[in-house]
Amino acid sequence: MENSEAFVKVYHGYGHTHNLVVYGHVLAGKPAKPDKFSNNILINVVQLVRLFFVKPLANVRVSLQWGNQQLYSTTESDGFFKFEWESATEVTAGWHEITICLVNTQNQPIVSGQGKIFIPHSTQYGFISDIDDTVLISHSVRPGKKLRVMFTKNPRSRKTFDDVVKFYQLLSLSHTTPDLLNPFFYVSSSEWNLYDYLNEFFKHNDLPKGAFLLNQIKEWYQLLKTGRTKHQGKLARVIRILHAFPKQKFVLLGDNSQKDPEIYMAIANKYPGQVAAIYIRNVSAEKESITLEMMNAITNKNIYTFQFKHTDDAIAHAKQIGLIM
Secondary structure (H helix, E strand, O other): OOHHHEEEEEOOEEEEOOEEEEEEEEEEOOOOOOOOOOOOHHHHHHHHHHOOOOOEOOOOEEEEEEOOEEEEEEOOOOOEEEEEEOOOOOOOOEEEEEEEEEEOOOOOEEEEEEEEEEEOOOOOEEEEEOOEOOOEOOOOOOHHHHHHHHHHOOOOOOOEOOOHHHHHHHHHOOOOOOOOOOOEEEEEEEEHHHHHHHHHHHHHOOOOOOEEEEEOOOOHHHHHHOOOOOHHHHHHHHHHHHHHOOOOEEEEEEEOOOOHHHHHHHHHHHOOOOEEEEEEEOOOHHHHHHHHHHHHOOOOOOOEEEEEOOHHHHHHHHHHOOOOO
């Protein structure tokens, strides 16, 4: 296999000395990135569609060098790989550069991909947030409009909800200092195809940098089904984060357009000691009552819950309970 025939896509990993994890894909061809930010609808359509013209490479071997440790993994049917390991040496907090290589049968490198792994500081809080209709205006309750906006806009022209950037920046500083920002994890039903798209959106809007946990990659013929997935996968990804940081208190942020209230209720009842608060954006008026019922069904009444239409109300609530100083 020649270098030009494959590329290794590495996503932001996370963890601490005793539990490190990083994900990625091995795909054929050249990587597609959203690199043209135009008001031209045709350009935006082409840019988005290109992200779904992928050809996963299954059952190929990849390697990761971590200090003196040499690790190996094999890609799944969709080209996905995962490394999960314990570091032989103490890992300092911050972002660490990593390189993952596609290797041949003799374990010789063929092509490599660069990524980062995020080791949070020992702060009081961590934040797990949904993306669509929690941060990014996506119109999930109106599938036709959702697809129209997704196809015709680019990562820099997509809109956040009012004051959500202010809210998340305040949360990143909650009970800590600018040099020890709280960790953020963005868990979404969006596919890994949209990783660079979402990264550009978050960077452009100055939202807190964090690790993304997304959904199984899709190919071009599945494009119109983007964002549609069973909620069990999202539940498992949130649980994975809680397991990785058992001493951390988490605040969960989502919306009521899909399954966030149900997922977060299940998390709060299973891990009551790790959940400090739950914030749900009310984007579906018809689900407002059932969302309140779910939050009232949380067993641990010390967990703060709040459903809101406007982000400034969430900020006011967070200040009232002492989450934001």
